[in-house]
């Protein structure tokens with residue numbers, strides 16, 4: 001399955017997906033990696049893996065719609081069948097979502113619907129929850145509101161800092177995202193409205 005990845009930051013989830021593809025754990029071909037940020041670590045990792053990269057920096061466009069239209073053109077050029085958001089820090093607009101012909105997945109560092117948006121780990125610590133975790137979900141027009149594919153809990157420790165909790169959740173993200181992408185690529189994920197069945 002021809003797959004593209006969008007990332008804004010360091011790219012450890014992108015790296016985990018590249019390594020899973022290499023070890024044939026994932027029946028996907030990562031054909032392109034893009035970012036909204038110049039110099040994103042994720043794009044350095046993709047280049048090192050020989051994956052074509054593109055930057056869609058907002059300063060190169062009159063507005064966000066034009067930016068996202070360019071992303072869609074790039075998707076079409078690469079005949080993309082699956083888009084993975086891996087720390088992509090832009091909310092995809094409704095026009096993009098309407099025109100997307102491919103499923104879009106996202107990894108989020110909380111047990112949605114708790115703590116959507118940015119700084120989910122900080123939100124969890126400030127709220128005082130004892131359990132947090134991560135979620136892989138289909139992306140829809142809402143913010144972190146799409147149907148949930150997989151989730152895994154991570155305990156919040158009394159002495160946890162935002163960094164410490166983020167690192168513990170991140171280790172789970174790498175494994176969970178790889179498993180969710182594997183299931184989707186194998187056609188083992190069945191959406192029934194908001195509910196997602198995992199077929200054995």
Ligand SMILES: Nc1nc2c(c(=O)[nH]1)N[C@@H](CN(C=O)c1ccc(C(=O)N[C@@H](CCC(=O)O)C(=O)O)cc1)CN2
Nearest residue numbers: 088089090091092108117118139140141142143144145
């Ligand atoms: N249509 C959707 N787009 C995106 C989703 C989604 O569920 N639906 N998930 C996000 C990822 N994400 C959390 O997992 C997330 C990313 C960014 C933001 C946000 O508020 N971004 C601001 C800009 C922030 C900045 O530039 O520092 C914005 O877009 O104005 C919230 C949640 C990916 N996209």
Ligand SMILES: NCC(=O)N[C@@H]1O[C@H](COP(=O)([O-])[O-])[C@@H](O)[C@H]1O
Nearest residue numbers: 009010011012013087107108109117
């Ligand atoms: N709301 C989106 C969000 O917070 N995404 C989070 O950004 C990090 C990216 O790390 P990475 O660049 O090392 O993969 C990950 O923890 C991911 O869950």
